[in-house]
Amino acid sequence: MKKTTLLLSALAAFALPATTHAAPNKNLNIYCWSEYIPQAVIDRFAKETGTKVTVENYASNEEMLSKLAAGGGAYDIIQPSEYVMEALVKEKFLHPIDRAKIPNLKNIAPQFLNLAFDPGNKFSVPFMAGTVGIVVNTDLIKTEIRGFNDVFKPENKGNIVVLDDAREIVAWALLANGMGVNQITDKNLNKIKPTLEKWLPLVKVYDSDSPKTALLNGDVAVGVVWGGEGAILLNKNKKFRWIIPAEGSHMFIDSLAIPKAAKNVESAEEFMNFILRPEISKEISEEFPYLNPNLAARALMTKKELENPASFPTDEEMKKMQIFRDIGTQASEIEEIVTTLKAQ
Amino acid sequence: MAFLYIPIALLVVFSFNSARLNIRWEGFSTKWYEALLSNHVLLGAFQNSLIVASATTVLSTLLGTLGAWMLYRYRFPFQGALGLLIFIPMVMPEVLMGVSLLVLFVQLLNIPLGFTTMIIAHTTFCFPFVLVAVQARLQGLDPSQEEAAMDLGATPFQAFRKVVLPYLMPAIISGALMSFTLSLDEYIVSVFTTGSQSQTLPLKVYGMAKVGLNPQLNALSAIFIAATFTFALAVHFFGKKKNL
Amino acid sequence: MAGFAAPTGVAPPPGAHHRTPGLLAWIILSPLVLWLLLFVVAPTLMLTAVSFAERDALGRIVWNFSLQNYFRAFDWVWLKILFQSLYYAFLTTVICMAVGYPAAYCIGRAPERWRGILLMLVMVPFWTSFLIRTYAWITILSKEGIVNSQMISAGIFTEPISLLYSPFAIVLGLVYNFLPFMILPIYTSVEKLDNAMIEAAYDLGAGPLRAFSQVIIPLTRPGIAAGAMLVFVPSIAMFAITTLMGGGTNPMIGEVIFKQFTSGRNQPFGAALGTILLLVFILTLWLARSQRVKEE
Structure with missing residues (x-):
């Protein structure tokens, strides 16, 4: 029995405290999505500017929001999605950015600037965007799929994967009923309820983290997933096809912002400008195939990357995209509606 | 197996x-x-995981073993309530525990988030496992052995160390192994109680599924x-x- | 030291070993009591307080007393989800017991110097990330995975069947992840079994089955009970594994609370559901305990 004790203590022994580097005078504390900013990019920023960078990760906007709201941790950079950004702006959680310090903002396509969640980009710079669309395994589904109504058909029962995200599912039902993704009122929710009642029993898998797994494994034949997931699938196998729903779809925009409590505002602005550099932005796109809003970076990308329809929608498709507005307290009701329908 | x-x-x-x-x-x-x-980030995170898991194991084992022994050996007031409270961290959904501990640390106790807060949080849900395991083993302890040792002139401390502790050892080790395992792989409680210096492996891994583990x-x-x-x-x- | 050995004055009843605690006993117990008060009772009370509050658009708590969260929580949907979670936890416990007992028994009866190693062997697979383990299971069970391809080449299935995203997969995922928590406590009970007792049973003419059911099982009961606790209780609120393996079509109580707390941005409602879960749980435990005390 002593052996096991010994073993445990030995494990403890090789867990020596992390070595600290010679302390540079500049610090930057980043709180970002995991697997979104490549480590090489962060390392390069640290080296180039002599900044000591620490990175903390989250896996959902709400984790970040809860921690920020409780006052935990002093972050200099956060990376919220558009609807959370809107709430943070509204609730005066953010530090205004100094545009003069971020000249590279000029690289961003105008359609990603000055949006409803942050008019005039007073608080945020766009990082990456992405769409939600349909992936079809053409080996298994021969009929043509154009939009949500073609996906959620009885013959596809048990063959569908969708994002495990109540807001998304409700948005699709709104679109299928000819409404906008943000027209969430009690009346409209009642109107789309029959649609959801019809759709949800057909779904086999709810997965927000990796819906591609079920598609790749052949467990389902069609899915409504993030563009980034779609891009990976398309690169993997020609049998997968990407479709932007005819009814329109949701486009998310993740931005960088500085919380009010930040201690290193200057470093944060320096980091924003660094991220918007064409070659850096291109490097991020290479590793994570999202919709890059940076035109100068797109100019550096390969034809193959730019032609992946799941990463880069056509101009025609872009017109059908809607972004989420903050819906405040209604988020809870939406969760309840979807949970209730799932449990039936 | x-x-x-x-x-x-x-x-x-x-x-x-x-x-x-x-x-x-x-x-x-x-x-x-x-x-x-x-990959210094993954290796660093792994190292942090081992630090947190080892500290958690030591603390939980101490708390759990001594707690079980005391609760077995003596009759304390509110003993029943204490016995029930121990199960709360086991059944409490992780997100509730994570967020309430976050508020407790930041707003009431003013402890900066980092290794300390994370180890406290992990110990809170790990020590009940040790306590329950040790309690089960104690139920079969023959009290006469400990008394015999004391009759032979051993102090209660010596009796505990020479008679009770060796008897409890398999349960203590089982409990320690369980604590180590639980702590090593904890995500939700960690995300709310960690600081940027104490990023453990699960925190780095969790979002990876979206680009492929x-x-x-x-x-x-x-x-x-x-x-x-x-x-x-x-x-x-x-x-x-x-x-x- | 005097406090530690505080004499009780009266002889303890036979079988019992409880004394009135002295000062030293209190000192030794105090870390546990403090820990419980500070990190268990205080957060639980905070949570209960939050469950009566309201929240603003950002999800921050507004301290207005309201019972609205509880009115909303008493709905058959949440009850159904709670019972479903309890059902899966129960099933997991029973299967873990059936599978874990023989394993624990073998480890406990193995030559002493091998026990430590065997115990490590049980635990080490879990020193990996649960995501990797779960995705490994997904790969194995998927339509194009190993199980299906083996079954087809063996001629058992004619075409791949969906093993994943089913109640079977949920239970498999739970059993896999909680099995060690059944094996370890049972092992500690088996380990101390007295060979003489078992031999005595045989000498008295008991067959292996009777020796097992009438001697070994009762003697290892504390271990079984502890194992059942350690598997059942945490699996009630567990949801990451169930969502991944089950496809998320059967929401579990832990998942519902998590979503209300995070994407629902309704911490008070999440807290109310959590408080109800804790109450149901504590009540059950308390009833079970008083029942047992009555029996004794």
């Missing part, structure tokens, strides 16, 4: 897979091992498991020689 190792076997096999996605075999490669060795993780797990085995066997044979 084989059942426990089915996914582990696959994990090890895939650590040598040349493909980025852990789904299909596409050829032999050791590139993930090479990449892992230069990095096979470097398979490599890391494979190395860790192999190292543990080698070490366990070494101690085993070394220990045997000493016993001779």
Whole structure:
């Protein structure tokens, strides 16, 4: 029995405290999505500017929001999605950015600037965007799929994967009923309820983290997933096809912002400008195939990357995209509606 | 036993897979091992995980063992209530525990988030496992042994150390192993109680599924498991020689 | 030391070993009591307080007393989800017991110097990330995975069947992840079994089955009970594994609370559901305990 004790203590022994580097005078504390900013990019920023960078990760906007709201941790950079950004702006959680310090903002396509969640980009710079669309395994589904109504058909029962995200599912039902993704009122929710009642029993898998797994494994034949997931699938196998729903779809925009409590505002602005550099932005796109809003970076990308329809929608498709507005307290009701329908 | 190792076997096999996605075999490669060795972020996070898990194990084992022994040995007021409270951290959904501890640390106790807060949080949900395991073992303890030792002139402390502790050892080790395991893989409680200096492996890994779990993780797990085995066997044979 | 050995004055009843605690006993117990008060009772009370509050648009708590969260929580949907979670936890416990007992028994009866190693062997697979383990299972069970391809080449299935994203997969995932928590406590009970007792049973003419059911099982009961606790209780609120393996079509109580707390941005409602879960749980435990006390 002593052996096991010994073993445990030995494990403890090789867990020596992390070595600290010679302390540079500049610090930057980043709180970002995991697997979104490549480590090489962060390392390069640290080296180039002599900044000591620490990175903390989250896996959902709400984790970040809860921690920020409780006052935990002093972050200099956060990376919220558009609807959370809107709430943070509204609730005066953010530090205004100094545009003069971020000249590279000029690289961003105008359609990603000055949006409803942050008019005039007073608080945020766009990082990456992405769409939600349909992936079809053409080996298994021969009929043509154009939009949500073609996906959620009885013959596809048990063959569908969708994002495990109540807001998304409700948005699709709104679109299928000819409404906008943000027209969430009690009346409209009642109107789309029959649609959801019809759709949800057909779904086999709810997965927000990796819906591609079920598609790749052949467990389902069609899915409504993030563009980034779609891009990976398309690169993997020609049998997968990407479709932007005819009814329109949701486009998310993740931005960088500085919380009010930040201690290193200057470093944060320096980091924003660094991220918007064409070659850096291109490097991020290479590793994570999202919709890059940076035109100068797109100019550096390969034809193959730019032609992946799941990463880069056509101009025609872009017109059908809607972004989420903050819906405040209604988020809870939406969760309840979807949970209730799932449990039936 | 084989059942426990089915996914582990696959994990090890895939650590040598040349493909980025852990789904299909596409050829032999050791590139993930090479990449892992230069990945200071993953290795650092792994180190942090070991620090937190080791500290949690020590604390939980102490709290759990002494708690079980005291509750068994004496009749305290509110004993029943204490016994029930111990189960709360086990049943409390992790997100509730994480957020309420976050508020407690930040707003009431003013402890900066980091290793300390994380170890406290982990210990809170780990020590009940030790306590329950030790309690089960205590139920069969023959009180006469401890009394006999004291009759022979041993102080209560000596009696505890020489008679009770060796008897409890298998349960204590079981509890310690459970604590270590639970702490090593905890995500939700960690995300709310960690600081940027104490990022553990699950915190780095959790969001990875969306771009495909990095096979470097398979490599890391494979190395860790192999190292543990080698070490366990070494101690085993070394220990045997000493016993001779 | 005097406090530690505080004499009780009266002889303890036979079988019992409880004394009135002295000062030292209190000192030794105090870390546990403090820990419980500070990190268990205080957060639980905070949570209960939050469950009566309201929240603003950002999800921050507004301290207005309201019972609205509880009115909303008493709905058959949440009850159904709670019972479903309890059902899966129960099933997991029973299967873990059936599978874990023989394993624990073998480890406990193995030569002493091997026990430590065997115990490590049980635990080490879990020193990997649960995501990797779960995705490994997904790869194995998927339509194009090993199980299906083996079954087809063996001629058992004619075409791949969906093993994943089913109640079977949920239970498999739970059993796999909680099995060690059944094996370890049972092992500690088996380990101390007295060979003489078992031999005595045989000497008295008991067959292996009777020796097992009438001697070994009762003697290892504390271990079984502890194992059942350690598997059942945490698996009630567990949801990451169930969502991944089950496809998320059967929401579990832990998942519902998590979502209300995070994407629902309704911490008070999440807290109310959590408080109800804790109450149901504590009530059950308390009833079970008083029942047992009555029996004794």
